[in-house]
Amino acid sequence: MxxxxxxxxxxxxxxxxxxxxxxxxxxxxxxxxxxxxxxxxxxxxxxxxxxxxxxxxxxxxxxxxxxxxxxxxxxxxxxxxxxxxxxxxxxxxxxxxxxxxxxxxxxxxxxxxxxxxxxxxxxxxGDFHAITSAQNSLAALIDNSIYQGNPLHLDPRRLLWPRVMDVNDRTLRHMVLGLGGPTSGVPHEGQFDITAASELMAILTLARDLEDMKARIKRIVVGYTYDKEPVTVAELGVGGAIATLLKDAIKPNxxxxxxxxxxxxxxxxxxxxxxxxxxxxxxxxxxxxxxxxxxxxxxxxxxxxxxxxxxxxxxxxxxxxxxxxxxxxxxxxxxxxxxxxxxxxxxxxxxxxxxxxxxxxxxxxxxxxxxxxxxxxxxxxxxxxxxxxxxxxxxxxxxxxxxxxxxxxxxxxxxxxxxxxxxxxKRPGRFVPLYQPDDDLTTKLTKIVRDIYGGQGIELSTKAKRQLKTFKQYGWDQLPVIVAKTQYSLSDQPKALGAPTDFTIHVREFVPKLGAGFMVALTGSIMTMPGLPKVPAAKQIDIDNQGHISGLF
Structure with a gap:
């Protein structure tokens, strides 16, 4: 066969x-x-x-x-x-x-x-490569702004913008950047996500056109100041440059x-x-x-x-x-x-x-x-x-x-x-949305858990509760919600198969994505940078001298 x-x-x-x-x-x-x-x-x-x-x-x-x-x-x-x-x-x-x-x-x-x-x-x-380059270029521009006198007063401890790669690489989930002396930048913690999880990917897929994409890029929150105020790409002044890097990627294939x-x-x-x-x-x-x-x-x-x-x-x-x-x-x-x-x-x-x-x-x-x-x-x-x-x-x-x-x-x-x-x-239907735009984040999450997952409700970590108070001050408390959770279960526990009903979804952290226009709720142990299995599929893939590929599924 x-x-x-x-x-x-x-x-x-x-x-x-x-x-x-x-x-x-x-x-x-x-x-x-x-x-x-x-x-x-x-x-x-x-x-x-x-x-x-x-x-x-x-x-x-x-x-x-x-x-x-x-x-x-x-x-x-x-x-x-x-x-x-x-x-x-x-x-x-x-x-x-x-x-x-x-x-x-x-x-x-x-x-x-x-x-x-x-x-x-x-x-x-090359769409994924363009998104990867744009995401990492923005990360470099953020770090350079901090190094060059930090005019926006960004707190290196409160940066939100990760670098990305279109590869599963668990070793890049957490790192320290800027080591090597005064000319190598300001030391701070950083991370890599997989490109598919990047906010620029979300923006590309939700933008109606190039103008909308550029406006969304400018709304991206890259981090917070020492006074805990959000800083956007618009304030950084590089929204046009990042959009330019995606001028071809935005076109469907x-x-x-x-x-x-x-x-x-x-x-x-x-x-x-x-x-x-x-x-x-x-x-x-x-x-x-x-x-x-x-x-x-x-x-x-x-x-x-x-x-x-x-x-x-x-x-x-x-x-x-x-x-x-x-x-x-x-x-x-x-x-x-x-x-x-x-x-x-x-x-x-x-x-x-x-x-x-x-x-x-x-x-x-x-x-x-x-x-x-x-x-x-x-x-x-x-x-x-x-x-x-x-x-x-x-x-x-x-x-x-x-x-x-x-x-x-x-x-x-x-x-x-x-x-x-x-x-x-051809059968009649009348679409009924799950939640209303002006519902708060907790209400939206609860409706997703009860009506879609069949669970009881949500439980927020101390960090998530603290974030919600901050988001309300900024007017971010009514954004649509993207739940990041395991795909293998209706719950946030991969091994809870079938149709469990007596479960609670545990939200450990929220990630605001203002450019994309939604709030991400991280649940369970879900990672935004996956790892490779013990025997990766790459071990089966090969190419001969005539360019004939084998082992790709």
Missing amino acids: KIDIEIAQAAEVWPIERIAQAAGLQESEWEPYGRDKAKVSLAKERSQTERGKLILVTSINPTTAGEGKSTVAVGLADAIQATGKKTMLALREPSMGPVLGMKGGATGGGYAQVLPMADINLHFT LVQTINHTPTLIHGGPFANIAQGTNSVQATEAALRLADYVVTEAGFGADLGGEKFLDVKAPILGKTPDTIVIVATVRALKLHGGVAEKQLDQPDLPALERGLANLGQHIKSMQRYGVPLVVAINHFTSDTAEEIEAIKAYASAKGVPAVPADVWAAGGAGAKALAAEVVAAT
């Missing part, structure tokens, strides 16, 4: 101009990045055209290998496209950290992939699926430590160009799904017409108590116990008032009895559940799913 990269390398890749034409782009609206990639900038008059239907793909809480959410999204888009409906896909960009670490890329799998797979999973068009469905890939924030959605600009462009747009949000509905609906949708100005929750037999058995190494063994009782996890995600998404469909991502080890148990459970909750074999069959394996999803987009 072929692996993902072998399937991708054997696939026919159309020239990018042919994909641009299929998407309906004018010649002035795209610029090629080689033969199979392009940057897109829609003409202003496009904003007056009608938007298509928006389909959001999310999932239950996954296993460590992921449940194929992106694969289902790709196969679903191909299946809808095959019916003659003009369709586009809008996805996030992969980070090299997980690619070299342990999780698969973000281009799908099998015969439901986006091409060129290897390029997208590695350097692509055009590629194609194996079945040549036009695809926009742009922005790559993780959902467990950031907002987990692709860019507003990419989704907006797809909506103006296509009748149906399939997009995804990272990890489960408790993370990327909630953040799409409560943070991205208000900026986009459109809510999904349908939400698709991806479930797998293996993940449900994990939530039912089966060890990961035994998930390919039939175990109907365990699956039935684990269905409670799917039930909580159905309940949390139903409260938004959007039609739902459950997609059962098929694996060869699944039994007919297990599939039927999922279908019956979802049906009892008023939600259709449809198996899809997209890894093996691509869009052809999602025909029934596509028919159900398209029908769902």
Whole structure:
């Protein structure tokens, strides 16, 4: 059986101009990045055209290998496209950290992939590198301002702006900078985050255009003065320079699926430590160009799904017409108590116990008032009895559940799913937001925990309580909330599987991100710089003298 990269390398890749034409782009609206990639900038008059239907793909809480959410999204888009409906896909960009670490890329799998797979999973068009350079340039400018007389009176002990790398490197989580004498800067503590967790990544994905991005960059709070007053990029005077470094990165990237469905890939924030959605600009462009747009949000509905609906949708100005929750037999058995190494063994009782996890995600998404469909991502080890148990459970909750074999069959394996999803987009729905904009941070967090996670409430550390008092003084106490927590559980404890109900989410610290326009709540032991596993995926990746890559999934 072929692996993902072998399937991708054997696939026919159309020239990018042919994909641009299929998407309906004018010649002035795209610029090629080689033969199979392009940057897109829609003409202003496009904003007056009608938007298509928006389909959001999310999932239950996954296993460590992921449940194929992106694969289902790709196969679903191909299946809808095959019916003659003009369709586009809008996805996030992969980070090299997980690619070299342990999780698969973000281009799908099998015969439901986006091409060129290897390029997208590695350097692509350089968006991540541009964000990394811009983030680190701003860090250097902050340190230089302190070294050159510190006119803004920044307290080196209260800096908020980390450096970033698009690599999992636990050794960079905490460090001391500025050592080496008077000419080497002012000594202070610092840290590296992974690029996907950076505020500039969040800004890039939430900005409506270049002007909005520059305004957001200027609002970034880089630290506090000795008098504990916030200092912004606007006061530093370098907002224009940082925006300039991102002038190309802000443009969405055009590629194609194996079945040549036009695809926009742009922005790559993780959902467990950031907002987990692709860019507003990419989704907006797809909506103006296509009748149906399939997009995804990272990890489960408790993370990327909630953040799409409560943070991205208000900026986009459109809510999904349908939400698709991806479930797998293996993940449900994990939530039912089966060890990961035994998930390919039939175990109907365990699956039935684990269905409670799917039930909580159905309940949390139903409260938004959007039609739902459950997609059962098929694996060869699944039994007919297990599939039927999922279908019956979802049906009892008023939600259709449809198996899809997209890894093996691509869009052809999602025909029934596509028919159900398209029908769902035509059903009436009335979007109900989770919280109101003027709710305070505690209220917003409590609603997320109770309504989305199924928990009891929140517990704030002494530091977090102290921060809330400060935020209220600055007028930051009503920002939307991004919860950084484990993706493996509805709670903040990775091993609390299934659908726990008697838990409290512990917030240890808040991180204000005024440029992005939200407040991050750090919970549990979540890290904004991941580490590599004992045997990283990088050990399997190689390239020969002809440039042929192997071992990449």
